Amino acid sequence: MLKRRQAVTNQEDRRRFLIRVFAGAGTLFLAGCDQLSKSEWVQSLLSNDSRISRFTHRLIGPRKAMAQEFSEADLSPEFRSNGTSTPNNPAYQELAKNDFKDWALEVGGLVEKPQKFTLEQIRALPSRTQITRHDCVEGWSAIGKWKGTPLLEILSIVGVKSNAKFLVFHCADPMEDDGTNNYYESIDLEDAFHPQTILAYELNDKTLPVPNGAPIRVRVERQLGYKMAKYIMRIELVDSFEHIAGGKGGYWEDQGYEWYAGI
């Protein structure tokens, strides 16, 4: 009898202990996850997700795998503008007033022949037209028809030095209200030389409108929308982007988003 009662008490203790463990785990889970989100080691641990994804994608995906292209029937009635719609930058606005006739794209950094390209010169180069889907990191998609110059045309003119690893797009749109912290983005050479990576100057058969990035925006069709910088002023080839702005390779990357946005 005594033995049995003791066994029952032990069992009750164990149950009480387990209840406490589970209740505690639940509370810790809810409250703790928010604290964890703010701690640096969790952020750096979890941010390995994009490293694993990029590694796997490169492993299983052919270098030149093409993004899906659509038909005119799939076009979104209006191509949504996201992020900046009018750059708060007087110099840019001057250029826009004159239909970007005085604008020139500067290509420099680790290249053999740094030079500038006017819009007219870019339009005179071979072009590619593609109807593709733009996937925003927020979850929405829009389908648009883009015409532009493949980036590889530009790169073959300027000549990429062997130590170059990334292209950095420096943009005209400031991300702060006081006109500082311009948008920028970066991609690797594999994406830069991809046939669908174009400097687009037309959207849906019309000159690229200002809300969508006039005079040119880059299309990187196998990644999310934030990689596709608008209002590009300068392309810089670098071996590392650590010295640029927040050092993570892009405006949104500096805010914690993945540099590799293929997922």
Added chain:
Amino acid sequence: MPELSESILIPRHTLPVRIMHWINVISFFVLLMSGLNIFNAHPALNLGKSSYNGHEPILEMEAEETDNGELVGVTRIFGYEFDTTGIFGVSKDDQRELVERGFPSWMTLPGPKWLAMARHWHLFFAWLFVINGLCYIYYSFKSRHVQADLLPTSKDLASIWQSVKDHVRFKHAVGDEARSYNVLQKFAYLGVIFILLPLIILMGWGMSPFLNSLLPGWVDFFGGRQTVRVIHFIVAWLLVAFVFIHVFEVIITGLWNNLRSMITGKYRITYPNAKKETGRDESRG
């Protein structure tokens, strides 16, 4: 004190299954809650290849402001509008202020709007979940867990209707019958493991622009990229429904016994005294 019944402890779940089960539990909650935070970045669902195709969203959560400046949460499903202030569209933030957000902060990870961090949680645990799932598939075929414990036997199939009746009457197997899963339980597990989970993973891949390029157009087989997002969302809630039923069954069929079997592996089988002599539970016909 008379002995009412006799019972024995049997080994129920193997160590690998127990470990993988609890990894799943953690991953599931992280994935669900971070997924809802990601959803909140664009709290609308559209069918088709893109979100802007001339059709209204099938589900939408948003905030509207009344004339006297109050925020009202509005949820629209197939054109029907509901006031969901306090839960969907508009809910309290950590400062107890009403703010515009799809799902409330207590359902999301992180609590506040934080898409970048929600994606890190989601995609990191998605990898853990997929690797854990692959280990499970490998282990449970190799150890014959699937073949021996999960696949319904012909006897099971003949007793489906009986099992349905037992479930709605909350009648549970005792004695030797409790040694194996019942047929509905088997179907539920098989359906989750081999249909819902692979489907939700595939639909997650369907949202990746890079994985779309591996076989251009494959997402259209499921109705297009935005439909894929809808399926991902629906399957997530089907899994929530499964978890609710699963936990409910765990509780009513003996919470502690079930929990012990998933922690130490030991499961108690009880033989009601009177019925032990006849060898079987006659009430089950």
